[in-house]
Amino acid sequence: MSSIVNIKGLSKVYSGGHQALSTVDLDINEGEILALLGPNGAGKTTLISIICGIVSASSGTVTVAEHDIINDYRITRNMIGLVPQELTLGAFDTVWNTVNFSRGLFGKKANPAYLEQLLKELSLWDKKDNELRQLSGGMKRRVLIAKALSHEPRILFLDEPTAGVDVELRQDMWKMVRRLNESGVTIILTTHYIEEAEEIADRVGIINQGELLLVDDKQCLMQKLGKKQLLIELKQSIDKIPAGLEAFNLESSADGNQLTYTYDPDVERTGITALLKSLNEVGIVLKDLQTSQSSLEEIFVRLVNTR
Amino acid sequence: MINYQAIRVIYKYEMLRAWHTLLQTIASPVISTSLYFVVFGAAIGSRIEEIEGVSYAVFIVPGLVMLSLLTQSISNASFGIFFPKFTGSIYEVMSAPISFFEIVVGYVGAAASKSLILGTIILLTANLFVDLNIAHPFVMVLFLVLTCISFALFGFIIGLWATNFEKLQLIPMLVITPLVFLGGSFYSVNMLPPAWQTVTLFNPVLYLISGFRWSFFEVADVSVGVSLAMICLFLLVCLVLVWWMFKTGYRLKQ
Structure with a gap:
């Protein structure tokens, strides 16, 4: 063009x-x-x-x-x-x-x-x-x-x-x-x-x-700028994130029913496989998985704020 | 290449504006001129002796025409450019493929045309009250046209300069009206005490009225040549000023 x-x-x-x-x-x-x-x-x-x-x-x-x-x-x-x-x-x-x-x-x-x-x-x-x-x-x-x-x-x-x-x-x-x-x-x-x-x-x-x-x-x-998020719904709520999952920087929802994992979809290793394996090891049972991509709005706010 | 279409639409637009405000543009000057005739011509004028062989009622006709011409040229042209500035619709003219020359021809041309029509109407109205004999019709038309153009230009400058309605009225009210009244609209300068005669010579409007009056009665305060030179000089000053304003984007472009 x-x-x-x-x-x-x-x-x-x-x-x-x-x-x-x-x-x-x-x-x-x-x-x-x-x-x-x-x-x-x-x-x-x-x-x-x-x-x-x-x-x-x-x-x-x-x-x-x-x-x-x-x-x-x-x-x-x-x-x-x-x-x-x-x-x-x-x-x-x-x-x-x-x-x-x-x-x-x-x-x-x-x-x-x-x-x-x-x-x-x-x-x-x-x-x-x-x-x-x-x-x-x-x-x-x-x-x-x-x-x-x-x-x-x-x-x-x-x-x-x-x-x-x-x-x-x-x-x-x-x-x-x-x-x-x-x-x-x-x-x-x-x-x-x-x-x-x-x-x-x-x-x-x-x-x-x-x-x-x-x-x-x-x-x-x-x-390029959009981070993806993996939303993990749990079968049973948890009080705190179990030991052994620190490396993934998970965020848990207020009611303890959901964990959020943020990752970059463009890198070689997203860490999703490792995360799921670790969750399994600590005995957390999953109900549902969902991914979402950040909107232009989030990209925008991030860009404007970092300057 | 000249954008004739643009000149045409601006001119047409401005002429149309007068059509919408017909009462204000045409009727009000005609009525005020008639009033002047009744008061100065018939009532007071009958007790004033002839001035250089011309009866007072007739003597004031050129001055009256100039009075209306000057004020109307200025108010018309200044409002024509001020209003789009005020509403913001001037953006369109600024972003159109049109030069400053074309903008001026459109706006000032229309304002001058309207004044010219007005001047003719006033002369015709005056003719109803008194017998008018125009000694030099060609010179009269020349003065009429030059005055309309140069004061429309001056009004255009005021319209560009004004940032609010008050400023728009300021110069016509505080400068032009006194100058016209003191420029011999209603009297011959010879009627003034000598000291004031000298002061009056610094009033540019005097030259206009004097020259214009000469074209009617061959009676003048200053010579016609000087009058013509003065009006041309004023026109030139206005042209330079407008050119400078557009060149620098004064009050139009940031």
């Missing part, structure tokens, strides 16, 4: 002295869904805003399809659609006028048929003559998406798209994101909800305090 957005050594220090980004390097692949994960104030919005031309970088370069975002801004911005985090819309324009305005701003000729289809897809068609101030929060979010897509971008940035959004809209949105992605649109979304990244993204980048801690395939990431 070739990369469509290249970010090199990108830093941003705001005029107040706040370092929002420190030397971020990132390649975004064409056609992927990349989730940028990080707590509030991590620098996600700053990163997106620089690529879209709303904030200027302190140092570093960004190219989109090999065009510099500053020198060739007309070319790069044409390829990009942005759905901002805040519900930043005018008040007195109608839905129809505002999407036409957006399309025109990007230098595209009017195309009522395309915009009609777009509004229908976003369940906005029957609201097309409503003024923006009359719309609910969810509807405003849909309008922002319609505006971002009005000029048929190749790359779509969604900044915290599901903040304050109900279940229905969230599902609609993910359906739309997948469909766009299938049609070849590269999608970059920021979120602080880990389930979201886990659910939809191909790759996940983790940002904290302006640093891009890592970017990896979601699967690889979970494999």
